[in-house]
Amino acid sequence: MLQVAMISTGEEVLHGDIVDTNAAWMSQLFYQHGFKLSNRSTVGDNIEALVAEIQHQTITASVVIVNGGLGPTSDDISGEAAAKVLNSPLVMSQYWLDRMQARYLELGKEMPHSNIKQAMLPEGAQLIDNPVGTACGFFIEVNKSIVIFTPGVPSEFKVMIEHQILPRMKQWHPMVEASECSRLFTFGLSESGIQDKLQQIRLPHGFEIGYRSSLPFIEVKLFGPANHDGRFPVLERMYHLLGDNVVSVDESMLPNVGALLSEFSLNLTVAEQATGGWLTSWLQEDEQIRTNMKQGWILSSQVDQQMAGQDPLAAALALAAATRERTQTAIGLSSGPMLQGKVAVALSTPYGEWGQLISLKRNYSYNEMRSIVSTLMLDMLRRCLEKKPMFGHYESLNRESEIYVPQSALQ
Amino acid sequence: MLQVAMISTGEEVLHGDIVDTNAAWMSQLFYQHGFKLSNRSTVGDNIEALVAEIQHQTITASVVIVNGGLGPTSDDISGEAAAKVLNSPLVMSQYWLDRMQARYLELGKEMPHSNIKQAMLPEGAQLIDNPVGTACGFFIEVNKSIVIFTPGVPSEFKVMIEHQILPRMKQWHPMVEASECSRLFTFGLSESGIQDKLQQIRLPHGFEIGYRSSLPFIEVKLFGPANHDGRFPVLERMYHLLGDNVVSVDESMLPNVGALLSEFSLNLTVAEQATGGWLTSWLQEDEQIRTNMKQGWILSSQVDQQMAGQDPLAAALALAAATRERTQTAIGLSSGPMLQGKVAVALSTPYGEWGQLISLKRNYSYNEMRSIVSTLMLDMLRRCLEKKPMFGHYESLNRESEIYVPQSALQ
Known part of the structure; x- marks a missing residue:
């Protein structure tokens, strides 16, 4: 099975000042597209620790996503760590420098000198576009694994993952089967109560039922291969068994009520x-x-x-x-x-x-x-x-x- | 410096269905007591992956906290992984079995057979009490590191960390200095604006200033050794420099306004x-x-x-x-x-x-x-x-x- 790992960086994440929402978000998205994560780790702004972690993950994982540490300040060390892993120098990407300067020009400001650092990539790295920020992403090959570096700012990270990285992952691994997730939102039942009701359902091969409690709702999820004929009958049966405690399907309760009122x-x-x-x-x-x-x-x-x-x-x-x-x-x-x-x-x-x-x-x-x-x-x-x-x-x-x-x- | 690592386990954490609040909470608490985390990682319910991760972490860390996987069901595999790391058998803890049976007796219920699994510990492991649940903790020695196993349920985890594990860590490492954190909550300033204002402050040895953005507030934190004479003058200077954008000290804005109204x-x-x-x-x-x-x-x-x-x-x-x-x-x-x-x-x-x-x-x-x-x-x-x-x-x-x-x- 394809092994995918993620390394989050940054002292604030490591010391719990920030809850790592990027990791949870990406794990869920990747899961839906068939790329189950096998390992996730967090290291601080410490170049030796990050280098060691990248080397460690590339032993088993085919794809490693590194998140954060691409900013302009001195504690942003992911680019340097990548160079160290490759034993290559950092070289200037004229293309990215021009892009940053154009962006500042548009805002009517001069580009601070410190941003030049964001155009310095390890020799041989492939640049990944960031249409919404100054931190470009890039990927390198280490021990036959692809290591992909991404910005920590959630809005930039999400755009890059969705539009740049996920399409490439699908290209690299065309045999990975996309999965699909259907959701029923319930109110008033407990998780064990729901499990008891749904126990009698026989799931087609490759399907599983998951639960997510987001008080006061419990979300019941049906995972399985995308575009599979078996999905709809199972979903219908679940809907029937959970009865009038189902408050909405594939969306939360609020938009459902809003649509009915309108x-x-x-x-x-x-x-x-x-x-x-x-x-x-x-x-x-x-x-x-x-x-x-x-x-x-x-x-x-x-x-x-x-x-x-x-x-x-x-x-x-x-x-x-x-x-x-x-x-x-x-x-x-x-x-x-x-x-x-x-x-x-x-x-x-x-x-x-x-x-x-x-x-x-x-x-x-x-x-x-x-x-x-x-x-x-x-x-x-x-x-x-x-x-x-x-x-x-x-x-x-x-x-x-x-x-x-x-x-x-x-x- | 003392290296402390944490390994979170569980498919739901790995795949982003649950945000790992245990990790953020423990990291913060440990930081305050002088035990900075050096690495955090997450693996699924996969025994080989967990064994490999424990072995990897014990190479550099002196203390490794493993969280989760101590429940009664078959996907709870932390005890078994610990035994595999030690190359020892699992043996029954009669003490813990009695404790669990007494707990069920109190509730007027019979203990399910599946709970016996929670009394099976690797030979030579030291039991850690869980006063609020059936999953006892334990610790083992691997490569001269201490590896501590803790339950995943947040309420049980927190009690065990605070009352059982932190006191032991202090005993094992008496030279580690406790730190203290003072907080100023600001509204209306940007992080870089605050940094510019506070740049002129010369901090006593061992102190540092940190920032936490929780929109729309930015929390400014002064970390440093506990009970240090240097703290108050610095705090006063910070308060003065940030001026009337400070909305509250050591509490959020709301209780401050509530107290003033009253x-x-x-x-x-x-x-x-x-x-x-x-x-x-x-x-x-x-x-x-x-x-x-x-x-x-x-x-x-x-x-x-x-x-x-x-x-x-x-x-x-x-x-x-x-x-x-x-x-x-x-x-x-x-x-x-x-x-x-x-x-x-x-x-x-x-x-x-x-x-x-x-x-x-x-x-x-x-x-x-x-x-x-x-x-x-x-x-x-x-x-x-x-x-x-x-x-x-x-x-x-x-x-x-x-x-x-x-x-x-x-x-």
């Missing part, structure tokens, strides 16, 4: 107490929802005496209805205050009103609580728009009570 | 257009602000015709004032709509009103824009409470115009 030309207003603006701020991220959202009210989650005596479920329902009426929107969505670990959420629509009083099964941080309750509120809206059962099964929540007011009962 | 017994209401609830939701994270915040209004950021003709700065000022009056709070804070790349923000207080119309110097994503503009709004409030100049220097923003209405001009 399709039915419905606008909405939100009133939040326990969730303190979390839902509103989240909803605004989707452009279609933003267009259809009239207002968000964030009320103090402290409860005055008058309110303390009220039925929390009735209060949340009244809040959703009042919100809807006052702003003349089709939909009102509300969360009441958190009282003794319980919170009521409600949805008011022209088709009826729904409310539920829930408690959480575990201790969560404030932000986790907000994220879960906000998702529950959005899930009520999603279920209404998709005409699914309104009171879903949620493993992490206890439903204390629920209420449904049909359209006919509303004036 | 100290002066001031409550507030926020009205947001361009920032779409970002500020409100963020403010709610701080308990002191939550107590003092009366309402948040998120208005549609779409502009109707009537508004389009208005002066945006006057409109934002009117919104802040109206918000404050309607909710009878001391402070009103507002953002207007984003129009042609410009947004107005305003602060209304009993001491006067301030507004500024700004544009961003680069293209940002919607969430980045919201985070920057929200921070600017909070920074106006911070400057007012700290009696600092109200219109600060912000490198990433252009201030198009500004307005100040003194107390005397308000009715």
Whole structure:
């Protein structure tokens, strides 16, 4: 099997000041295209350590991606390390120098002298274009392996990997089979609960099911060869087995709800107490929802005496209805205050009103609580728009009570 | 110098499904205690690869931390790899088996048979206690290095590192000096701008200044030996040189503003257009602000015709004032709509009103824009409470115009 390794460089990555998102991103992308990583490592801004690591990785790996250390400052040492590995001098790339100077000219600035360093490549190295920065990439051959040097700035790294390096990898290794990943996003099921449900599925050869928990969702992934006839039937079966806990397919929940709102030309207003603006701020991220959202009210989650005596479920329902009426929107969505670990959420629509009083099964941080309750509120809206059962099964929540007011009962 | 390396294991980490937070967390903690990491690597659930990686790391490192692969399932292979490295058999630890059985007994459950695997340690290994899980740690000696095996579950890993492993490391290497880190959080300066300002400081021996960019803040860190007389004078000088762009010391900006609001017994209401609830939701994270915040209004950021003709700065000022009056709070804070790349923000207080119309110097994503503009709004409030100049220097923003209405001009 083709062995691919990655070496990340930089003191900040090594000492944990920066979480290495480049590595996670590239590993996932490569995996999807059939290039499974076999090893990933991190070294600091130390030339001997980097040289040793490159030599070590090239013993087993056919392709080694080195990330970072191509900047203009003295602690950027990847070019020099490459030269040392090859036992070759650094030579000036006139082509890249011209490119950098042209870029600075466009910005109406003079190129700092320190940038010249970025045009110095080991003799014999092949340049890789960087259309969005001054750090060009390059690759060299060591011990029959290809070692590819890439810039650390995530935006530059991603463009180079996607447009320059991945196409070359496919050219070099045409037999590697691209894989494809389909995704179902679920809310309300646990990972073991999902596993139990999906156990009965017999997967075609080369397929596997993976899980990724990104609270409060669990993403269920179907990996397998691209363009395979067996994919769709499996996906359909998974969708069926997970039932109405599937909140969206191949995209997250938010754009799914946004598209439904636009399709039915419905606008909405939100009133939040326990969730303190979390839902509103989240909803605004989707452009279609933003267009259809009239207002968000964030009320103090402290409860005055008058309110303390009220039925929390009735209060949340009244809040959703009042919100809807006052702003003349089709939909009102509300969360009441958190009282003794319980919170009521409600949805008011022209088709009826729904409310539920829930408690959480575990201790969560404030932000986790907000994220879960906000998702529950959005899930009520999603279920209404998709005409699914309104009171879903949620493993992490206890439903204390629920209420449904049909359209006919509303004036 | 003492060389410390870390090996993370697991397919999900290697393929980027999980971001390796254990590695970043441990690297930071070790750094603070004087144990700088020299190398970090990741391998999948492949026994040959893990054995080779352990052998490779023990050539140069005195201490190697292996993380993950101690679970009960068949893809957990770290114990077996350790045995292979030592060329020793796995033997049962009766002590750990009893501990696991006692733990299950407490929970009123029977121990699954598969857990027995977690009591199988390489002959000669020293057990490390895990008070919060069934995966015990252990360490072995290889090529004169100590190789320490730790569980992958973050909560278990952290307890073991802090309470079992770090104390042992200090015992083994008593000459390693603990370091301390002081932090200044800045808003509005670039990293190179900060570097230029701080260049003139002469640091005492063993001290260094580091930077961490966590948009929109840049955290400036002073590393150095713990309990050193030289620390405070340097910190004071840094604070002075960075001026009113320092938003907080040793804590983030939010708790600083929360404490000031509480100290002066001031409550507030926020009205947001361009920032779409970002500020409100963020403010709610701080308990002191939550107590003092009366309402948040998120208005549609779409502009109707009537508004389009208005002066945006006057409109934002009117919104802040109206918000404050309607909710009878001391402070009103507002953002207007984003129009042609410009947004107005305003602060209304009993001491006067301030507004500024700004544009961003680069293209940002919607969430980045919201985070920057929200921070600017909070920074106006911070400057007012700290009696600092109200219109600060912000490198990433252009201030198009500004307005100040003194107390005397308000009715």
